[in-house]
Amino acid sequence: MDFKKRLMIITVVSISGLAGLTVTPYHSSAAPLTEGSHSERMSSLTEKESDAEEQIGLIAEMIKETENEADKLVMKLEHTTDELEDIRTEIETVSATVTKRESKLQAQARAVQVAGQSSNILRFLMESESLSDVLGRIDVVSTLVSANQNLITIQLEDMETIQLRERDLLEKQEEQFLLAAQLENSKMTLEEQMAVKESLIASIALERSELTEERESLLAQQQERQRISEEMQSARTEAESTSSITVSSESEEENSVSLSSSESQTQTSGVVSVAHGLTGSPYSFSGTSPVGFDCSGYTQFVFQRSGRSIPRTAAAQFGASIRLTQSEARPGDLIFFNQSGSIDHVGIYLGGGRFIGSQTSTGVAVASFTSGYWSNYVAGFGRP
Numbered sequence: 001m002d003f004k005k006r007l008m009i010i011t012v013v014s015i016s017g018l019a020g021l022t023v024t025p026y027h028s029s030a031a032p033l034t035e036g037s038h039s040e041r042m043s044s045l046t047e048k049e050s051d052a053e054e055q056i057g058l059i060a061e062m063i064k065e066t067e068n069e070a071d072k073l074v075m076k077l078e079h080t081t082d083e084l085e086d087i088r089t090e091i092e093t094v095s096a097t098v099t100k101r102e103s104k105l106q107a108q109a110r111a112v113q114v115a116g117q118s119s120n121i122l123r124f125l126m127e128s129e130s131l132s133d134v135l136g137r138i139d140v141v142s143t144l145v146s147a148n149q150n151l152i153t154i155q156l157e158d159m160e161t162i163q164l165r166e167r168d169l170l171e172k173q174e175e176q177f178l179l180a181a182q183l184e185n186s187k188m189t190l191e192e193q194m195a196v197k198e199s200l201i202a203s204i205a206l207e208r209s210e211l212t213e214e215r216e217s218l219l220a221q222q223q224e225r226q227r228i229s230e231e232m233q234s235a236r237t238e239a240e241s242t243s244s245i246t247v248s249s250e251s252e253e254e255n256s257v258s259l260s261s262s263e264s265q266t267q268t269s270g271v272v273s274v275a276h277g278l279t280g281s282p283y284s285f286s287g288t289s290p291v292g293f294d295c296s297g298y299t300q301f302v303f304q305r306s307g308r309s310i311p312r313t314a315a316a317q318f319g320a321s322i323r324l325t326q327s328e329a330r331p332g333d334l335i336f337f338n339q340s341g342s343i344d345h346v347g348i349y350l351g352g353g354r355f356i357g358s359q360t361s362t363g364v365a366v367a368s369f370t371s372g373y374w375s376n377y378v379a380g381f382g383r384p
Contacts, residue, residue, distance in 0.1 A: 002177060005364050011280070021209060022335065038146060041207075045207060045208050048204055049201055049204045052204070055193075055197050056194060056197045056198065059194050059197065060108055060194070062190050063187060063190045063191065064328070065185055066186050066187045066190065067187070067285050067286055069183060070180065070184075070187075070286075071285055073179055073180055073360070074180075074283060074284075074285065075175060076176060077096035077176050077180070077361050078204075078361075080172055080361075080364075081173070081361055084166065084169050084170070086167065087162060087165055087166045089161065090162055091159060091162050091166070094155055094158055094159045094162065097155060097341070098152055098155045098156060098159070098372055122383050161271040176338055177339065177361070180360045181340040182340050182344075184294070184295075184345075185340055185341075185342060187286070188232075188236065188313050190234060191232070192229070192232045192236065195225065195228055195229040195232055198225055199222065199228075199229045202221050202222035202226075203222050203226075205222070231311075231316065231319070232313075232316060234319060235311070235313070235315045235318065235319030235320075236315050236342065238315075238318065242318070242336075242338055242342065242343060242380065244376065244377050244378060245380060246378075247369060247370055247378045248326060248370070248377060249353055250326075250352050250370060252371050268330075271302060271308075271332035271348065272331050272348070272350065274302045275348045276356065277301045278290055278298065278301075278364050279356070279365060280363065280365075281298070281358065281360070282363040282364075283358050283361075283364075288300065288301060288312075293358040293363075295314060295358050295359070296312060296313050296316075296317060296346050298357060298358035299313055299317060299346050299347070299348060300317070302348060308384060310384045314336065314343050314344060314345060314346040315342065315344075317334060317346055317384070318334075318336050318346070318379075320384060321383055322382060322383045323380060323381075323382060324381040324382060325381070326381060328381070329349050329351075329383075330349070330351070330383075331351045332348065333348075333349045333351060333381055333382065333383045334346055334347070334348060334349065334381065334383070334384065335347050335348070335349045335378065335381050335382075336353045336378075336380050336382060337378060338377055339377045343379055345357070345359075345377070347367070349381060353368055353370035354366050354367065354368055354369070355367060355369055355374075
């Protein structure tokens with residue numbers, strides 16, 4: 001099946017599935033059990049639990065399929081990046097050759113003007129024995145002078161063709177970036193469904209625990225899963241209402257170290273230091289370790305290493321952050337991007353118009369958000 005069609009199916013199924021999911025919170029004032037209702041209630045709970053576990057299995061399969069598609073897309077992005085590097089090398093080679101031939105042509109033109117050279121050419125023409133011989137010799141001289149010029153013209157045409165290929169590859173790369181963002185959104189939706197179903201199972205277990213001594217612990221577990229589910233859905237709602245903003249250019253020094261306290265400076269330098277220490281780590285869909293990071297897995301790992309805890313997904317990190325303007329942002333804060341209609345990428349702000357993050361095309365690397373691709377998708381800044 002075509003990749004884009006598969007992505008569309010995953011997205012539609014996941015969104016439509018989420019729309020129909022609800023969790024009924026546990027109520028401690030449930031009616032007491034009787035001997036006659038005990039068996040019936042237990043049977044009903046078992047059936048509900050079985051259905052929920054079956055749906056969790058299906059959701060897990062869809063998440064796995066989404067991750068597989070993302071892995072394939074990362075390979076395509078790497079291939080596109082390699083092609084772009086080859087094209088740019090070819091452009092440099094052709095440009096150097098054209099420059100050399102232009103210099104040679106100019107040298108030949110100057111040589112014709114040097115004393116003795118023009119007389120040699122004239123003598124060559126005067127030694128002609130007939131009109132046809134004169135015409136032939138003129139053609140020889142003309143051919144010698146114009147040969148390099150014709151070759152340069154051909155090379156310039158070749159360069160134009162190569163540059164067109166480069167533009168096509170850049171368009172292809174941008175399309176792949178957007179597909180990666182859509183996959184990230186699809187996976188986040190599926191994980192929300194998983195959280196809802198796990199919350200339902202916890203609720204069922206809690207109801208069953210009325211007959212056991214585990215009620216208190218199961219109640220806390222169900223409430224925690226309910227809270228996580230509500231936070232994820234709230235974060236998605238907020239992320240989907242956030243659009244791209246216009247960013248201004250910054251100098252290398254701007255917003256670099258002007259923090260309000262030594263404690264803030266220590267925290268900031270710690271985050272930035274850990275972030276730079278992971279430079280070069282590869283991109284991996286759903287990755288959360290130096291073996292391979294996705295964007296939010298990288299930021300979460302950096303903050304954990306710096307002694308701070310933040311949520312797992314880009315949308316959840318956005319929802320848990322204090323909103324900042326660009327002028328308020330300081331190195332070590334978060335910068336968020338919206339490529340596909342909601343928050344789908346996050347990095348660590350460095351100042352000077354730069355951020356560091358795990359991008360599908362580069363892995364962990366520094367990039368600009370005031371020029372180039374990312375400048376079109378900045379959604380805002382936040383401080384966890």
